[in-house]
Amino acid sequence: MRALTDPTPKIEIRGVSKSYPGDNSPVQALRAVDISIAEGEFVSIVGPSGCGKSTLLYVVGGFLNADGKVLVDGKVIHGPGTDRGVVFQEYALFPWLSVRNNILYGLERGGLASDERAKIADRLIGVIGLKGFEDRYPRELSGGMKQRVAIARTLACDPAILLLDEPFGALDAQTREVMQDELLRIWLETRKTVLMITHDVTEAVYLSNRICVMSARPGQIVDEFRIDLDRTIPREQLVTSDAFNKIRNQVWIAVRHQALAAETANAAI
Amino acid sequence: MQRSDRHSYLWSPIGRIIPLVVVGLIWQAAGTFRLVDPSFLPSPVRVAYAIADLLTGREIRDNLLVTLSRAAIGLALGSMAGVWLGLMMARSEVFRAYAAPIVGGTYSLPKSALIPLFILWFGIGTVTTVCAVFLACLLPMVVNTFQGVRSTPRVLIWGAEAFGTPPKGMLWRVFLPHALPDIFAGLRVALGFSFVLAISSEMVASTNGIGKLIFMYGENGAYDYMFAAIACVVVVAFLADRLLLIATDKCLRWHESSARRELA
Amino acid sequence: MMEKVASKRGLQLRSLISVLTIVAVWEAAARAGLASPLFLPAFTKVLGEWWSVCADGSLPGDLFTSLFRAAAGLLLATSIGVPLGIAMARNRLLHWMFDPVIALAFPSPKIAFLPIFILWFGIYSISKILLVAFACVFPILIGTFAAASALNRVWIWSAYSLGTSNFALLFRIVLPAAWPRIFAALRVALPVSLITTFTAEMVGGGGGMGATLMYSQRFFESPTVFAYILTMLAVGLLLDFIMLRIQQAFPAWSPGQ
Numbered sequence: 050m051r052a053l054t055d056p057t058p059k060i061e062i063r064g065v066s067k068s069y070p071g072d073n074s075p076v077q078a079l080r081a082v083d084i085s086i087a088e089g090e091f092v093s094i095v096g097p098s099g100c101g102k103s104t105l106l107y108v109v110g111g112f113l114n115a116d117g118k119v120l121v122d123g124k125v126i127h128g129p130g131t132d133r134g135v136v137f138q139e140y141a142l143f144p145w146l147s148v149r150n151n152i153l154y155g156l157e158r159g160g161l162a163s164d165e166r167a168k169i170a171d172r173l174i175g176v177i178g179l180k181g182f183e184d185r186y187p188r189e190l191s192g193g194m195k196q197r198v199a200i201a202r203t204l205a206c207d208p209a210i211l212l213l214d215e216p217f218g219a220l221d222a223q224t225r226e227v228m229q230d231e232l233l234r235i236w237l238e239t240r241k242t243v244l245m246i247t248h249d250v251t252e253a254v255y256l257s258n259r260i261c262v263m264s265a266r267p268g269q270i271v272d273e274f275r276i277d278l279d280r281t282i283p284r285e286q287l288v289t290s291d292a293f294n295k296i297r298n299q300v301w302i303a304v305r306h307q308a309l310a311a312e313t314a315n316a317a318i
Numbered sequence: 319m320q321r322s323d324r325h326s327y328l329w330s331p332i333g334r335i336i337p338l339v340v341v342g343l344i345w346q347a348a349g350t351f352r353l354v355d356p357s358f359l360p361s362p363v364r365v366a367y368a369i370a371d372l373l374t375g376r377e378i379r380d381n382l383l384v385t386l387s388r389a390a391i392g393l394a395l396g397s398m399a400g401v402w403l404g405l406m407m408a409r410s411e412v413f414r415a416y417a418a419p420i421v422g423g424t425y426s427l428p429k430s431a432l433i434p435l436f437i438l439w440f441g442i443g444t445v446t447t448v449c450a451v452f453l454a455c456l457l458p459m460v461v462n463t464f465q466g467v468r469s470t471p472r473v474l475i476w477g478a479e480a481f482g483t484p485p486k487g488m489l490w491r492v493f494l495p496h497a498l499p500d501i502f503a504g505l506r507v508a509l510g511f512s513f514v515l516a517i518s519s520e521m522v523a524s525t526n527g528i529g530k531l532i533f534m535y536g537e538n539g540a541y542d543y544m545f546a547a548i549a550c551v552v553v554v555a556f557l558a559d560r561l562l563l564i565a566t567d568k569c570l571r572w573h574e575s576s577a578r579r580e581l582a
Numbered sequence: 583m584m585e586k587v588a589s590k591r592g593l594q595l596r597s598l599i600s601v602l603t604i605v606a607v608w609e610a611a612a613r614a615g616l617a618s619p620l621f622l623p624a625f626t627k628v629l630g631e632w633w634s635v636c637a638d639g640s641l642p643g644d645l646f647t648s649l650f651r652a653a654a655g656l657l658l659a660t661s662i663g664v665p666l667g668i669a670m671a672r673n674r675l676l677h678w679m680f681d682p683v684i685a686l687a688f689p690s691p692k693i694a695f696l697p698i699f700i701l702w703f704g705i706y707s708i709s710k711i712l713l714v715a716f717a718c719v720f721p722i723l724i725g726t727f728a729a730a731s732a733l734n735r736v737w738i739w740s741a742y743s744l745g746t747s748n749f750a751l752l753f754r755i756v757l758p759a760a761w762p763r764i765f766a767a768l769r770v771a772l773p774v775s776l777i778t779t780f781t782a783e784m785v786g787g788g789g790g791m792g793a794t795l796m797y798s799q800r801f802f803e804s805p806t807v808f809a810y811i812l813t814m815l816a817v818g819l820l821l822d823f824i825m826l827r828i829q830q831a832f833p834a835w836s837p838g839q
Contacts, residue, residue, distance in 0.1 A: 112739045129742035141736035145758040154754075155744035206744055328678050337682050358702060415596035420604070426818035428777035430784060431792075431811050434799035438807065439621055513691035514777075521696070521785045522796060529694070533785070536697035544697055552690040559689035 057123040058085040059242040060109065060210060065117035066267075067104055077267035078104045079115065084261060084270060088209075091236055091243040093253035094270075095300065096263030097308035102246045105268065106214050109244060110135050121210065131155070134208035138215040140195040142187040148198050149174065149183040155206040173201040177231075193224035197231075204235070213245040217252065229255060230284060237280060250304055254278075254297045255288065262303045265311030272303045360542035368546035377531065378550060385528040386554070388444055389516040392451025397508055399452075400459020401501060405493070407460070408467035421460055429454040429511070430518050437523045447519045447527070454515040455508035462504030466497025499573050502566045509562055513555050623805045631805035632812065640794070641813060648783065648790040649817070651707055652775040655714025659771060663719045664764060667726025668756060677727075684720060692717035693781055705788035710779055717778040718771040725767025729760035769825045776818055 067079040078101035086092050094102045107113040111129040119126050121133065135141075142151050149170055156166040174183055177197040187195055196216060203211065216232070217225040233256055236243060247253050253260050254276060262272035276296055278287060287293055327333050342362045348354050349361035360368075372378040407414040407421070432453060436446040470493055478492045494501075520529030528551060535544035605625050611617050612624035619627075635641040670677040696713060703709035733756065741755045783792025791810060798806035 107739075110739065110743060112735075112742070129739065131743065131745040133743060135740060135743045137736045137740070139734075139736060141734070141740040143737060143740075143755070143758070145761070154741075158745040202740075202744070208743075334678075334682050337679050338686070341683065411593065412596065415593040416600040419597045419601045423601075423815060423819060426773055426822040427811075427815040428773065428780045428818055430777055430781040431795065431814045433784065434795050434807050435811060437799055438802070438804060510689060510691070514693050514781075517691050518693045518781045518785060521693070532694060532697055536701065541701065544701075548694050548698065551694045552686060555690045556686055 058120075059088040059090070059122065060084075060086040060244065061118075061120040061123075062105070062109065063118045063120065065105065065108055065115050065119065067101070067108060067113065067115040068267075079108070080267035080269050081117070082268065082270055086242055086244060088242055089240040090259065091245070091257045092259045092261065093245045093247055093257040094261045094263055095247055095250055095253050095304050096268065097265050097304065097311045098248060100263045100265050100307070100311070101268030102263050103214050105263075106135075106212050106244065106246050109133070110212050131158070131206050132208055133210045133212055134203035134206055135212045136196070136199050136203050136214065136216045138218045140187070140192075140199045140219075142195055142199055142202070144187050147184050147186055148179060148190070151187070151198055152202050152205050155202060169205055173205055176235075177201045191224075192220050193228060196220060196228060200232070200235075204239075209242060211241050211243045211245075213243065213247075215246055215248065218248070225249075225252070226284070232256065233280060250301045251288070251297060254293065254300060255284075260300055262300065262307065264307050265314065271307065274300055274303075357541065360545055364542045365545045365549065368542040369549060372543065372546050372550070378528070378547060381526055381528045381531045382550065382554065384526050385516050385520060388447045388520075388527065389451055389512040392448045392516070393455050393508055393512040395448075396452040396455030396512075397459045397505055400456045400504070400508070401463045403456070404460040404463025404497075405467055405489070408464045409493075421457065424453070425457045425461060429457075429515060433519045433523060436519075442523045442525065444524075446523045447516055450515045450519045451512045454511040458504045458507040458511065459501070462500040462507075463497055466500030467493045469500075470496045499570055502562075502570065506559070506562055506566070509558060510555075513551070513558075517551065620802055620804055623808060628805050628808040628812065632809035635806060635809055641810070644789065644791045644794050644810075645813065645817070647707075648776075648779050648792065651710045651783075651790065652714055652779040654707075654711045655779070656718050656768075656771060656775040658711065658715035659718035659722055659775075660768065662715070663722030663767075664726050667723045667764075668730045668752070668760070670723075670727050671730035672756070684723065688720045688724065692778065693785070696782055696785055699782075700786050705786050707788075709786070710782045710788065710790070713782050714775045714778045718775050721770045721774060722764070722767045725770070726760060726764050729763035729767075730756055733759050765829060769822070769829070772821055772825060773818060776814075776821070780814060 062082055062084040065079055065082045066077070068075040068077040070076075082105060084092070094105065096102050104113065104115075108115045109119050109126075110133055111119075111126050121130075126133075143154065146154065152170045152173055153166055156169060161169075174180055177200065179194060179197060179201075182190065182194065187198070190198065196219075200216070213232075217228050220228060229252055236256075243257075245253070245256065257276055259276065260274045261270045262274075263269065264271045274296060278290075278293060278296075280287075328336070345359070346362050349356045349359060349364075356364075403417065403421070407417050429450065433446065433450050436449045440446045440449065474492055474496065475488070478488060483491055516527070517529035517532075520527035521533050524530045528547060532544055532547045532551070535541070535547060608622065609625045612619065612622050612627070623631075632641070666676075666680065670680055692713065695716065696709075699709040699713045699716075703712060737755055737759055738751065741751055746754060779790065780792040780795075783790040784796045785792075787793045787796075791814060795807060795810045798804075798810065
């Protein structure tokens with residue numbers, strides 16, 4: 050409902066199309082994608098693998114050029130910016146920097162005094178529960194710890210927008226749930242605008258206000274679900290509730306539909 | 319990752335020659351406009367004449383053939399012995415314990431240092447050159463084969479055993495194929511060494527061969543011929559390296575490095 | 583290379599035995615007169631000769647000359663190869679310009695160019711240093727280029743979204759990320775610098791280890807020949823060991839992740 054009342058959406062994706070040069074003909078990854086995201090909204094994009102969801106995120110991040118426009122706060126973006134923090138599936142921590150220095154990395158530019166920066170870093174290290182690991186290098190951490198550091202590094206810059214590219218895709222099932230709860234807690238606290246890419250329907254329903262379902266290549270938004278669940282109740286209760294499962298099943302069927310369509314299309318070729 | 323295809327013509331075979339042509343033109347201009355003393359830097363045109371002259375005569379062909387056969391014999395013996403030694407070291411702890419200090423010690427020895435020793439032992443000529451090439455080619459092959467065999471994942475070994483591969487078959491069907499990419503990488507290093515060692519040992523310990531020829535042209539002040547002979551060596555070494563790369567590509571179609579092995 | 587072994591002590595003992603056996607056989611063969619002292623002087627005699635060339639300052643002097651040439655050449659090659667390799671990885675036009683020249687020069691035996699270097703720069707240090715730089719620049723250049731072109735794109739993207747400028751990217755991301763492989767290339771180039779220096783000195787004269795080695799061989803001073811070869815062997819081993827230790831001292835540099 051917010052999208053209607055708010056005059057300028059936080060993020061506006063307008064007619065974004067993207068094709069890559071292929072072996073003989075160009076491959077279209079995205080076709081005319083339109084999404085508006087209001088401030089404080091948590092939007093997830095789900096779809097079959099290889100549908101171009103990550104490509105869309107990279108376009109919003111400003112890493113890839115595409116046809117069409119992406120507006121943030123009503124202004125067209127040109128390239129990456131600190132207003133949009135990104136968390137990648139493969140962590141993207143700088144392996145030559147310790148945990149602390151990874152988190153400090155983005156703070157240096159902000160004109161803060163060094164003791165102030167250290168305070169922020171220490172607080173974030175506490176928030177992600179990695180006290181005592183400050184001087185470890187990324188290769189000495191588990192996948193879940195690495196992803197926590199990556200999230201902390203992004204939060205340190207205090208971006209208004211979080212772009213999450215399958216952030217928990219490389220984690221085991223248990224760690225993933227813990228991380229989802231942490232992300233939910235952070236989001237409830239900060240109410241940042243979030244755009245998340247995932248292939249995990251339960252994760253999307255558990256976290257988002259709104260889910261966009263993307264078709265197989267070329268990626269288009271084919272379905273949209275609004276989710277009004279009470280986020281304050283414990284996970285066990287929420288996930289086993291009828292309301293949760295009803296919407297989860299709807300989204301799951303929509304995604305499965307797209308995945309099957311992709312399979313038949315591939316088989317036809 | 320993001321390759322712009324705007325200038326694909328620059329990357330065509332003809333486009334890739336342009337930088338070389340430019341280098342040649344600058345070189346020629348330096349001579350024509352007397353920027354450098356032509357007796358120190360013969361112009362490409364003069365070098366080209368010298369190459370043409372050399373190619374019609376027997377001198378370069380005979381000496382090049384001598385050098386190439388010495389390098390080839392040393393390379394063949396060295397790489398065969400190297401693969402065998404590397405294999406033995408990887409499969410037998412005891413053998414490895416005895417051989418490791420010798421391999422480790424000679425691996426970092428600048429191989430050409432042994433040329434004077436070989437001259438003492440074998441005099442001047444083919445044996446000395448072949449020995450120097452042999453030793454230089456041996457060590458990269460030992461080390462690479464060893465690493466390739468040692469890094470065989472145990473699931474591959476267990477898998478093969480589960481299919482009833484006998485211990486003897488393991489060598490040919492598991493260990494050597496797994497080590498093949500490393501062996502080819504070692505072979506490329508060894509090929510480079512074989513040229514270096516053959517030419518340097520000919521420069522000090524031979525009466526013939528291309529190394530000696532280059533040196534003689536230099537001493538007699540026939541610089542255009544010296545440049546021409548060096549150019550021949552560069553081209554031959556380049557072609558040999560390319561042939562090996564093509565052979566590697568043919569043999570390692572299955573390996574993940576295949577797609578990446580475009581250049582250099 | 584050093585994985586767990588059955589009984590480390592026992593294997594180390596075998597390694598020691600194998601080295602001692604070689605020395606013992608060498609000494610015995612020479613003493614028993616199996617080989618003429620010209621071909622194979624006794625090990626003890628070589629040691630004695632080594633001591634005397636060290637004492638009279640000739641070997642340390644030669645060693646210093648050679649190491650200086652190798653180090654200067656290597657330094658020159660690094661200061662050209664690393665920036666050019668990174669520039670080529672970041673700029674396709676530069677890549678196009680230099681690639682054919684590198685492709686042609688990389689496999690060529692650089693020692694064949696020695697007569698040209700002597701012609702232009704004389705027989706002393708300058709020609710050697712430049713030849714060493716010429717020989718070492720290609721492995722360093724290609725290693726740096728490969729490292730800088732294979733950067734994980736999410737590192738670059740992350741750095742941009744964390745506010746890194748294009749210029750800072752070079753020093754804060756590209757160089758640190760490529761460093762393990764650049765260092766590995768330097769480890770390859772180090773023995774190349776030694777072998778090129780020694781060979782150039784052997785062929786072209788002009789002082790240094792190689793020149794004295796060749797000179798001693800010509801006058802059949804076999805103990806000196808052996809003493810110099812053993813010194814070269816020790817130097818090669820020692821330098822490689824130092825490089826290995828440096829690499830191990832900085833675990834963050836080890837490739838992977």
